[in-house]
Each structure stands twice: as C-alpha cells, then as structure tokens.
Amino acid sequence: MFDLTFPGPNEIELDSMLAIATRVPDHGKLAPWRFIVFEGEARARAGDAIAAVFAIDNPEAEPERTTLERNRLCRAPLVIAVVSRAAPHAKIPEWEQTLSGAAACTLLLLAAHAHGYAATWLTEWYSYDPRIRATLGLSDAERFIGFLYIGTLARPQEDRPRPALADLVTRY
Structure with missing residues (x-):
C-alpha cells in the first residue's frame, strides 16, 4: 500500500496519535519502546542512509x-x-517488553485510521541492518519493531485476503 499522499497528520493529530500509542499494556511501567518521527526532509536524509x-x-x-x-x-x-528498548529485568521478561512495543505499533496504526488517515506497518531489510540502526540513532541494544507509514489514500484500496475465523478460532 504505497498510494499514500499528502496531507499527513498535523502536529496536534500526531501528538494525539503518539499519546494513544503509549496507552498499551506495560508491565512495570518501563516504557520499553520509543518513537522516531520522520517527516519533511528527515525522510530523505534517512533514505540517503538506507541507500x-x-x-x-x-x-x-x-x-x-x-x-x-x-x-x-x-x-x-x-x-x-x-523502537524496542526491551532489556533484561528481574520481573518483566524481555519478550513481554517487546510485545508492549508491538502493541504500541498496533495502537499507532489504529490511531492513524481513527484520525482519518491510512497507515501501514512495515519491517523491511533496513529494519534489521545494524549500520542503519546506528545511523538512525538506535543503541546497540535497541531494535526496530516497525515503521508506520501514514498519509492520505490517493485511491481506494482493496483489502487483502484474510484467513477464515474457523481456521483460527478454537472453542475450549
């Protein structure tokens, strides 16, 4: 889905979306994630690093x-x-911290749609490259959970095929 065009969210909408994204399960109140916003020329500068x-x-x-x-x-x-900042902790497993970051991605995606925008969550090759992680400001211990692309649909989109609920749901 790369039929995303302008306009994108304004500052007030962006702040609202980010605030919504922070309202996730977060055992221990660790906030084991953070956000990097790429807009304007910052998108091109980051793209130069990827290229x-x-x-x-x-x-x-x-x-x-x-x-x-x-x-x-x-x-x-x-x-x-x-960005995941999951780290060893005496009481909260790292996988639970990572799931909290994934929940932040999900809420951010839903918040964008609730504000009337389209959004998609991607992790492509550059998400996993340590050189790009360092260039974009991540520490050695941090990892990208995902990149959320947000904008206005340039044209209507067809939904992709989804699995049947009967294939996913078991009643106990």
Whole structure:
C-alpha cells in the first residue's frame, strides 16, 4: 500500500496519535519502546542512509534500485519508527517488553485510521541492518519493531485476503 499522499497528520493529530500509542499494556511501567518521527526532509536524509548501505552491499545494483532504496521513507508524508528498548529485568521478561512495543505499533496504526488517515506497518531489510540502526540513532541494544507509514489514500484500496475465523478460532 504505497498510494499514500499528502496531507499527513498535523502536529496536534500526531501528538494525539503518539499519546494513544503509549496507552498499551506495560508491565512495570518501563516504557520499553520509543518513537522516531520522520517527516519533511528527515525522510530523505534517512533514505540517503538506507541507500548508502544498500549501495555498499550491492555495488552492481541498477541505479533505479538505489533510487528506490533512497525513497523508502518518502512513500508517505509521515513515517514513525517504533523502537524496542526491551532489556533484561528481574520481573518483566524481555519478550513481554517487546510485545508492549508491538502493541504500541498496533495502537499507532489504529490511531492513524481513527484520525482519518491510512497507515501501514512495515519491517523491511533496513529494519534489521545494524549500520542503519546506528545511523538512525538506535543503541546497540535497541531494535526496530516497525515503521508506520501514514498519509492520505490517493485511491481506494482493496483489502487483502484474510484467513477464515474457523481456521483460527478454537472453542475450549
């Protein structure tokens, strides 16, 4: 879904969405996640970092592919990265902290739709690359949970096929 165009959320809407995203289960009140907002020229600067790493790893790549990598965060007016800060804790397992971050992604996605925008949650190759994580300001211990692309639909979208509930639900 990259038929996302302007307008994107304004500052008040963005703050509201981020506030909603923080209202997740958070055992121990650790806030084991944080957000990085990419808007305006910041999307292009981050894209330059992604393209540079891609070019190092793929010196034979066609220029069009490098351009595609450079424009990854320009596919929507607003991109928000959700970063996991899950860490060892005496009482709260790291996996539970990571799930709290995933819940923040989910609420952010729903908040964007509730504000009248379209949004999609992606993790692509650059989410896992340690060089890009460092360039975009993550510590060695932090990981991207996802990048949420938010904007206005340029055209109606068809929903993808979903599994039948009968295949997913067991009654005990």
